[in-house]
Amino acid sequence: MPQLIRIVTRSSPMALAQVDRVRALLAATHPRLVTEVVPVTTSGDRWLGALSALGGKGAFTKEVDAALLAGEADLAVHCLKDMPGDRPLPEGTAVAAYLPRDDIRDAVVQPAGLTLAELPAGSRIGTSSVRRIAQIAAAHPELECLPIRGNANSRLAKLDAGEYDALLLAVSGLERIGQAERITQVLDADAMCPPIGAGILALQCRADDSATVDAVSALNHASTWREAAAERMMLHALQGHCNSPIAGYAQAEPDGRLSLRARVFTLDGKRVLDAHEWAGALSPEELGMATALALLRQGARELIDGIPH
Template sequence: MPSTELIRIVSRSSPMALAQVERVRTELVALRPGIRTEVVPVTTSGDRWMGDLSKLGGKGAFTKEVDAALLAGEADLAVHCIKDVPADRPLPQGTVFAAFLKRDDIRDALVHPEGLGLDDLPAGTRIGTSSVRRVAQLAISHPHLECVPMRGNANRRLDKLEAGDADALLLAVSGLERIEQTHRISEILSVETMCPPIGAGVLGLQCREDDTATIDAVAGLGDTNTWREVTAERMFLHVLQGHCNSPIAGYAKAERDGRLSLRARVFTPDGKTVLDAHEWAGPLDPATLGTSVAVALLRQGARELIDTIPH
């Protein structure tokens, strides 16, 4: 970092990503009033490409350019949606997460122009989503609905809904909160109906590991319970080694009394096979809990299920 007075923050250039940066800037100024911040926006290959993410190497398509700017010294801090950061491989060498901000809502929301709930939608209703996780779970709970591929940031998808490209959308509650579009929500789905993705609702702050000045400056923004939850979830996904076409869902929950649990599920794309595991940490540390839940699913056949899915 050039000095402790200026932190250059690199982020994707979408409206939601920039809104996330504003949250970080606001919290950082409150924590360290003397610090100035500057935004370094980048457009990632994942933002430009509207096709199948697997053709770009999966979720890493949303982070490669951000990582490159950080490693090149063009920025000091990167703000990521943790759900978009691959967990099946390590962070780029030379970088670390300095903090995970307090977790936002992990649930998904239905957006329907007439305000209908999921159970009220007639057969054949077109749900805009390219998430294999959402497609698999809708196939279980609402097989009469039709999923139509739709990518792009949340603002773009809302525009596509208005243009008639779909009849309804499934979007993250936290994302709609960040772009101030919660008035569009028709129904917030329970985690039993729509189990969230790993890292849902969490913003992570990534730095170069040798940049101790920036790490020290932002570490105080971190939330201990969120760190425990994300550590368990990402270790689970790392051990499972799922790819971007694998319908994998799960969330950890830190209770007020300190207990930590992790529930996770693996699906076939059509939802006809579901593997489920739910464990409490007890004396286990978060990473060990994540490993234990992954092993439980591997014993149920998760490796074979994941390997049969093209990617």
């Protein structure tokens, strides 16, 4: 009998598009394998208030994790940036593969085609990300960030309805839902440092499900795995919470060298801690720890703990 893999995912259009990508890759790698989709609506999808009221990013993953652990599904597809970094994966699960990394940058979507620098003072920017808010406050204090929740499609609808003057969204997310043509400006990663895990899809299985682990492991991208390992270790070592403006990205060079750039901000963007480390002989995890230590020496612990959550 062909092997069946049931894939659990959030039910948003972007999440379903991501699962379609995984299904296509599995079909190309294992032609006899059969997949089916198990959509769930998470508490993070239902809640339109601040994520801190739900315990942070785990609001987007706990129902998916529960379906996996209950045996209702065999594989979960996550945006790595939505997976909590201050605690380990749920016991009994493991990431079997990271897909090749997509664009890590943020994008501006503005109906009149304006860039951030061209927007008039007081323009309303839709974003609930403390990481984005801090960097906008530092670079464009004349602009006003207003909270916005919901999936990317619903946010675009709110922009079109005139509730905001511009949105900040992930380039990769807009590409995944076929809305890349709406991008007005792509922000360089040094100008708008991305979230940890940006552009990476993580494929999570039950650790003891060797058949699924073996099938999915064939999709793993080695360079992305190294980048993810460094970033996640750094985030874990910093023990940030959902209101912590922490940003960073690792970069694996073609010659094998690995670096990690990371920043920690105050909410108003007036203070920025910056670290940029190279692995050398260090493992990706050791690079992540070294980068975290560089930030902690600059006062990251006090900065993070001083932000209410």
